[in-house]
Amino acid sequence: MxxxxxxxxxxxxxxxxxxxxxxxxxxxxxxxxxxxxxxxxxxxxxxxxxxxxxxxxxxxxxxxxxxxxxxxxxxxxxxxxxxxxxxxxxxxxxxxxxxxSPNSVSEFTILSLLSIVKNYNNLLINGYNRNYTRTGLVAKEIRNLNIGVIGTGRIGSLTVKHLKGFSPKNIFVYSRTEKEEIKQYAKYVSLDELYKNSDAIIYHIPYNKETENMICKDSINKMKKGVYIINVSRGGIVNNKDLLDGLKSGHIGGAALDVYTNEIEYVNKNIKDIVLKDEIIEELFKMDNVIITPHFAFYxxxxxxxxxxxxxxxxxxxxxxxxxxxxxxxx
Known part of the structure; x- marks a missing residue:
């Protein structure tokens, strides 16, 4: 062989x-x-x-x-x-x-959620610059939030179980197939209901024709104002322009993105002195309420x-x- x-x-x-x-x-x-x-x-x-x-x-x-x-x-x-x-x-x-290792991705998902709602990324950046002021960095507590999880496969199910330990107000889940086991931790709802009521939405879905551009202008408009979006699944489920517009308008309060459609331009590379061809990712890099990681959840x-x-x-x-x-x- x-x-x-x-x-x-x-x-x-x-x-x-x-x-x-x-x-x-x-x-x-x-x-x-x-x-x-x-x-x-x-x-x-x-x-x-x-x-x-x-x-x-x-x-x-x-x-x-x-x-x-x-x-x-x-x-x-x-x-x-x-x-x-x-x-x-x-x-x-x-x-x-x-x-x-579904657990590795699920753990990273929880880290991403906590980082975005606790402003942890900005705390680290400020700390590297010896700036320890707290102005403008008021965080949120998970127990006061409704968390939505889209997809309850292996990874999504683990994330729901891990989330339960933080005692959020509610955990809403949407999946084409419901699991009885998950019902003791979360409530299955329609996609529109999840959008309407969730303060943070986590995506654990595959990329295919059905899920392509799932995060888009239409779906974003159905979400709560100030919603946090956590995507550790596939970059193709996001319409990047619509996501950027949602962040700029304030309708999206923040985003933690471990995946991106053109991630091959930067994943596993040092791009410190390089300007990427993708103008949208360059704008996202500069936003204080966006965390971009290099497809690292599994690593x-x-x-x-x-x-x-x-x-x-x-x-x-x-x-x-x-x-x-x-x-x-x-x-």
């Missing part, structure tokens, strides 16, 4: 070594992202391991097929960067990591271990059985 790895991170090194030992093999590791410019690095390999920042287009897939690649595995839950339909059409099998030791180990296990399951429990079918 010959495996090439794209978008390799130094922090993943020890976990890839563990998998090399497990399968008595060696991986070829590349730090650059997989795209049409460097797809040739996959020539001579039958399997490719990559992540959510790699562009798995039909053009890339055609080249991989030409080079003899049979199996691919992404070290991520999301796969909107992959042309799955085309991969299935040409016979390249692709798997994902359906869950690597724990346990999550990295699971992402690497499951993605490699997927490849060997394909090889040994011709199928994989985590194979991505047509969207």
């Amino acid at each position: 010959s495996i090439v790895v794209y978008s390799f991170l130094d922090d993943e090194s020890e976990f890839f070594k563990l998998m090399e030992k497990k399968y008595n093999t060696k991986f070829t590791l590349h730090k650059h992202h997989l795209n049409i410019d460097n797809v040739k690095d996959a020539e001579g390999f039958d399997s490719v391991v990559f992540n959510a920042r790699d562009a798995i287009t039909s053009e890339v897939l055609d080249k991989l097929k030409e080079y003899g690649v049979k199996y691919m595995s992404t070290r991520s839950v999301g796969y909107d960067n992959i042309d799955i339909d085309y991969a299935n059409k040409i016979g390249i099998k692709i798997a994902n990591v359906p869950s690597y 724990t030791d346990e999550a990295l271990l699971n992402m690497v180990s499951i993605s490699i296990d997927n490849i060997f399951e394909f090889k040994n059985t011709g199928k994989c429990v985590n194979q991505i079918k047509n969207i």
